Amino acid sequence: MCLAVPSKIIEINNAVAKVAVDGVVREASLMLLEDVGIGDYVIVHAGFAISKMDEEAALQTIADMRRILDLGAGPD
């Protein structure tokens, strides 16, 4: 029921976004989320965007893990 894959906002009309994930485009209501715009990645649950992905936090998580696990900087 919960689509865990973040989708990219490609269009916004009246608080309804068109979001794309793996080439599939669907609509998602923006009623539950503040401050989102075109180009942002969001988590969509049952037709509603509920969270905006934080790119800095994502990069940080990966970097921290590689460091803790003694794995080099990784592919870039």
Add this chain to the structure above:
Amino acid sequence: MRMTYTQEFKDPEISKALVARIREKITCPLRLMEVCGTHTMAIFRYGIRSVLPDTLTLLSGPGCPVCVTAQKDIDTCVMLARRSDVILTTFGDLMKVPGSGSSLAGEKAKGADIRMVYSVFDALAVAKENPDRQVVFCAVGFETTIPTIAGAVLTAKAQGVNNFSIYSANKLTPPALATLMETGGVDIDGFILPGHVSVITGLDAFVPFFEKYRIPSVVTGFEPVDILKAILMLVAQKESKAPGLVNAYARAVADTGNPKARAIMDQVFEKADTIWRGIGKIQDSGMVLRESFHKFDAAKKFDMPVPDTREPAGCDCGRILMGLKRPDQCRLYKKSCTPMHPVGPCMVSSEGACAAFYKYSR
């Protein structure tokens, strides 16, 4: 490299190193519960159980919405579906759950007007298209879903869609975890907390639970790296006897959650006691419509005698979602209970422990 938020968290090199580190760190048997049904599915899909040491047991918790829906609520939805003035709408998972006498799928086969929807807004659209019928949405969900239902109720009110109502069997996560901790015989060393419930509630909602029970608790996402990272953190906390409440899903979960979604949820709903299948009544763990929204409450709108219910004989769903039993320890598992002919809801929902076990352990 452009961040996709998924590929990076499937990295085999990181996953392997995490598994090695888990194996290094663990010295005694550990039982961890993944609370959320989406985690259960991900854990099976990525074969995570098979790479973990034998001393580490993963238990599926009470976080599959359909699995914890009380028989009484299923029976009430069946009764609603039988009314000729009603179009019943629901998420697909609920259709096949057996009630005491019938299921929604069974009623549909007999001609009831039941429609599966992807979003509660689709149900609202059905109401607008059918002004002479009553459209009821069966709401079963946790904190992730409840704000979406609140959003639809607010929209219905604003647009004057008075033939729309919901039957609320919604539930809140933290009270269920507290109940697990209070129940005798439940033996859990740490919790993988639900990622998308936390998107809404934030880490903050779990603070009182953590302060009270001091049990290792990690919020995480749904990719292999997320899940293995959470497991490593829980093992490390347990081994060093330093329990913590940690957010390992910072890319999606803010410590304060999503305040806008919570405000909408709290505007429409208030807490009430509710019954969880196999567990019983848990205080303040349900969400019912506030008085100003009673017009949209199917339980108030329709005169429905509370049905006499019984849970299916021999079904161990309740014990399974409390971590007291594994699906293959239920005597009906794979015998009279299969995904084609489910006896209990844990075999119906794709997020259910029995269904996941059946699909992947052969």
